[in-house]
Amino acid sequence: MLILLLMACQSEEALRADFNAVQCQTLERCDDLQALGYSDVDDCISRLDAATEAEEPCGKNFSVDNAKVCIEGWEALTCEVLATEQPAECQAFCPE
Numbered sequence: 399m400l401i402l403l404l405m406a407c408q409s410e411e412a413l414r415a416d417f418n419a420v421q422c423q424t425l426e427r428c429d430d431l432q433a434l435g436y437s438d439v440d441d442c443i444s445r446l447d448a449a450t451e452a453e454e455p456c457g458k459n460f461s462v463d464n465a466k467v468c469i470e471g472w473e474a475l476t477c478e479v480l481a482t483e484q485p486a487e488c489q490a491f492c493p494e
Contacts (some may be wrong), residue, residue, distance in 0.1 A: 410455055413465040417488075418446035420472045428477035456492035464488075 422442035425431045436442035464487040471485025 410457075410460040410462075410465075413460075413462065413469070414450045415447060417465065417469050417472070418450060419443055420469050421446065424472050424475055424480065428480050430477075430480065459492050461487075461492070 422431070422436070422439045425434060425436070425442060426439050431438065431442055434442075436445065468485050468488040471487065475483070
């Protein structure tokens with residue numbers, strides 16, 4: 399519950415960083431880091447953070463709700479579904 403309260407106050411940049419960390423931690427839990435070319439969680443986070451910094455920010459269009467649901471969805475993913483599914487909200491951080 400405390401995590402959700404903290405996430406409600408976060409900026410787009412902070413939520414995207416949380417998303418990158420959760421992705422990398424999930425990939426590590428599922429033993430997929432090396433298969434995707436990452437040496438460890440820190441390497442994964444660094445590379446995803448660099449890619450995120452290169453993206454255009456959403457600004458006013460950023461959906462905090464979608465970001466929170468996406469992060470929670472990644473935390474809940476089972477390794478069996480990881481290869482085929484991602485929460486739909488992860489595709490909608492910047493809804494039109």
